[in-house]
Amino acid sequence: MENFEKKVEKILTIFFVILFSLTFLAYIVLFGIANLKIASAEKKLIFEEKNGFEDFENFSKEISEKKKFLKFPSSFPEFFSVIKFSDEFQKDLSRKVFDLKSSKKMELNLAILDMETKLNYYDSFEIENKDLYFSSLDYAKKILTSENLSINDISREKNVLQRKNEDLEKEVEEIKHLLLVKSLENSLVDAEKLLNYFSSFKGFSKEVESIKNYQSEVKNLLSGKANEMNFLELKTFLENSVYSFIEAPASKKLELDKEYQEKRKKWIKEEKEKREKYKLGEAPKNPKEGTEKVIYVNLKTQRMYLYDQDELILSTPITSGRSGFDTVKGDFKIYAKITNKHLISPFTKDKESPLYYDLLVKYWMPFFEGYGIHDAYWRSVYGGPDYAWSGSHGCINTPLDAVKFIWEWAEIGTSVYID
Numbered sequence: 001m002e003n004f005e006k007k008v009e010k011i012l013t014i015f016f017v018i019l020f021s022l023t024f025l026a027y028i029v030l031f032g033i034a035n036l037k038i039a040s041a042e043k044k045l046i047f048e049e050k051n052g053f054e055d056f057e058n059f060s061k062e063i064s065e066k067k068k069f070l071k072f073p074s075s076f077p078e079f080f081s082v083i084k085f086s087d088e089f090q091k092d093l094s095r096k097v098f099d100l101k102s103s104k105k106m107e108l109n110l111a112i113l114d115m116e117t118k119l120n121y122y123d124s125f126e127i128e129n130k131d132l133y134f135s136s137l138d139y140a141k142k143i144l145t146s147e148n149l150s151i152n153d154i155s156r157e158k159n160v161l162q163r164k165n166e167d168l169e170k171e172v173e174e175i176k177h178l179l180l181v182k183s184l185e186n187s188l189v190d191a192e193k194l195l196n197y198f199s200s201f202k203g204f205s206k207e208v209e210s211i212k213n214y215q216s217e218v219k220n221l222l223s224g225k226a227n228e229m230n231f232l233e234l235k236t237f238l239e240n241s242v243y244s245f246i247e248a249p250a251s252k253k254l255e256l257d258k259e260y261q262e263k264r265k266k267w268i269k270e271e272k273e274k275r276e277k278y279k280l281g282e283a284p285k286n287p288k289e290g291t292e293k294v295i296y297v298n299l300k301t302q303r304m305y306l307y308d309q310d311e312l313i314l315s316t317p318i319t320s321g322r323s324g325f326d327t328v329k330g331d332f333k334i335y336a337k338i339t340n341k342h343l344i345s346p347f348t349k350d351k352e353s354p355l356y357y358d359l360l361v362k363y364w365m366p367f368f369e370g371y372g373i374h375d376a377y378w379r380s381v382y383g384g385p386d387y388a389w390s391g392s393h394g395c396i397n398t399p400l401d402a403v404k405f406i407w408e409w410a411e412i413g414t415s416v417y418i419d
Helices: 002-050 056-069 076-121 128-145 151-199 206-229 229-238 249-276 400-409
Strands: 291-297 303-308 312-316 330-333 338-344 358-367 372-373 397-398 413-419
Touching: 002 056, 002 076, 056 076, 076 128, 076 151, 128 151, 128 358, 151 206, 151 229, 151 303, 249 312, 303 400, 330 358, 358 400, 372 400, 397 400
Parallel strands: 291 413, 372 397
Antiparallel strands: 291 303, 303 312, 330 413, 338 358, 358 372
16 A cells, blocks of 8 residues: 555656646747747837838837736746737738838829829920939839839839929929020010001001010010019010000001901801800800900810800800810910911820820910810810810810801900810
């Protein structure tokens, strides 16, 4: 019996020694795994912080708390909680980094689209650094599609491209400024022609004096002040320039006025008959009531209305800019009248591209930058909702008989109101 008890005691001692050893070994193993997991999470966090991860501080605090916990002996469940925390932490970190990368990629993509749009739009300008801008654009596209991309890489390239965008805008503004200054120089030539014209008649001393004052003002501007004026100031000055002095000689003015009033009565009568015949209903009111001549374009109804002394003299269907190339809205003035105008796409030189066009129009009346009213021989139908997908690149396409009427009736400086 005594031997049996000793054997049992021995077996229990061995059992508890083995159990303690296994427990201690498990403790060591879990302690090691927990430390490795925390170290792995910390390493990943430090790597991402170097590559531009912005929420480093909050994530770092979480790891610090778990590292403090591992300095002291702990229960098995707590070890498992550290291991689980480390795995979930790394997954959460990966998600955050992915979201941040996606956000930064979107910002870079917007900068790329901005640069691409500007380069296409300004393609007709003689930009000095055009090749440099295109190479920056190509490199940004490569960065966007490359593997193993860091947040820093994306952010850095976005900032570079935004600076290039700003440089491009400044360069184009300088070019546009130079073009306007050149137009100002050309207006002196026009003024000289008008001066000679009015000087050949009697009773035009006021007009002659006005033109001389204009010439003097332009010469003063060109001697220095024009370089200080911004683009809009120069453009406004040109719009109110020498053309405002054009009038018929006094000896013919009465005849022209009489002929014009007869035509005007005829136009009003024809417009009323047309509205009754085609059941067009009431025309909208002149949006610029009191202005002598107004061209009103309603983009919703895709119609154009001509008002002469607040009387409607002509309405016609039109086709405006398609989606993505919307016609500008606002109050403008016709600043030129040109026949047989060659219109070439400013967006691309690729003849296969849907953005490319190379067209000759009979009547061209620009009212804002490259936007104008013109005929469109390639269209058989005007008006209606199809402008949204098969409209122009921003211009007002007008039937030939209507645009011919506008050409003969409108003057440089005639108001164009678009809404």
